[in-house]
Amino acid sequence: MLQSEKRSLLRFLLIYMGSTFLLFSIASWLFYTSSKHHLLDNQKEALKYESQKIETALRALHQSNSNRLVYPVSKTADSAIYDLDKHYIFGTYATPPVLGKKEKHTLSYVVKIEPYYLGAAYLLLSKPIDFTPIRALQRNLVIFMLLAGIFFAILGYYLGRLFIAPMRESIKQMNHFIQDTTHELNTPISTILTNIEMIETFGECEKNSDELKRIEIASKTLSRIYDDLTYLNLNHHYHRQIIDLDMSHLIEERMVYFSAMAEAKRLQVRIDIEPEVRLEIDKNDAIRLIDNLISNAIKYNKPRGLLYVKLTKRYFMVKDGGVGINKKDLTTIMQRFKRANSSEGGFGIGLDIVNQVVNSYGFVLHMQSQLHKGTEVKVQWEK
């Protein structure tokens, strides 16, 4: 799966799962609150029934002439009677509670008695809340949310894949097209370059050396595009050979390769290369990294602009005095097929390749740019 596909799928899943989770959470919360109230109401109903029994017993007790009035005790709840001024009369509590004061984790029920049997105007009943059914409800809701989460995640994944299928198909077709094109381009480009080299070697056609140079530049550009496209296509399948590479020598070599292009644009080339800078890297990866940065700096440079290439043991830097990049485009410029400037030709794959190489070797890429002033790209070898 391509990076862009993964990103789209992830975004879709995040939105889908987020909204589903939010909706389920609200529904579950409403259901939980209503069920909890229902469970507490059931427990309160039991207290109400007990209060009726005690009230009847108080009535009988009020009519008793006995010197010993036995207070009616409930088996399931504590109770107490209060006079009209809410003063405690009698009850089963070890510490008489204040009427109207709510206790935590306790279910209370107050009933007004009239007439005031034994002077009792209020009857208070309370018992600890039975949390067993509430905990069972919570457990069931958590299980339900988990199962629903798993179900909707699977469903979302399949839906997401279904939605990105057309995009995937387009990318696939584009890749196939690039693959076919590059394959077909290889032979003619190689033929042109070999023949130009032969003409230069044997010194024929000196009269037309300018034209020949232009053909050489065009062919090299084509060749580089071909290399880039091949690199992208084979990126996951080609076996890398990590060697102790002399980067100083390689960059000098690549600068010679690009010299014709730089000359054509009359660039002021400044090269500052520290000798014996060596890196553990695949040669093709290194070439793709260097070529893309240098060719971009040439391509987007102004005529007679500055091209500054610097290599040290810590970093490789390419600076140009070209068109520059908008600040808002700087964050997305690394994406494949993304082009901040359409003034020059290209596919928008150069910086994607640079980014891939940088990421696979753990390098750090710094990019600074000012519109109409130029761009500076620095690849730091170590973090």
Add this chain to the structure above:
Amino acid sequence: MGKIIFLLSLSIVYSFAQNEIQEASMDLQSACLQCHQEEQIPSSLVYRRYLMRYSTPERISEAMFRYLKNPSKTASIMPSQFFLKFPMKKKTEMDDMELRQYIHRYIEKFDVKKKLVLP
């Protein structure tokens, strides 16, 4: 020796207190309850009627005071049929303070709080 003096003084204080209680009880008996007993009106029943309507000792005390100061069928706790059989009480001649003291003793005597027990 010290212990003997302490025990002696304690028993004297106790006997004084007992006398006080007895005297107070005797006072209430002669001033209030005696007539009720002669007329065969159970005082505890009267108190329960007060309790059932007024709930608190303070409210009962006020209601009793009002009735004793100015006895009438409307101020009485007893139903109107009660006065077909029993005569209306005469207005009390006690001063307010003395009357309030007797009412207090009356309420204390018949208070149900003392009688309530847990099984």
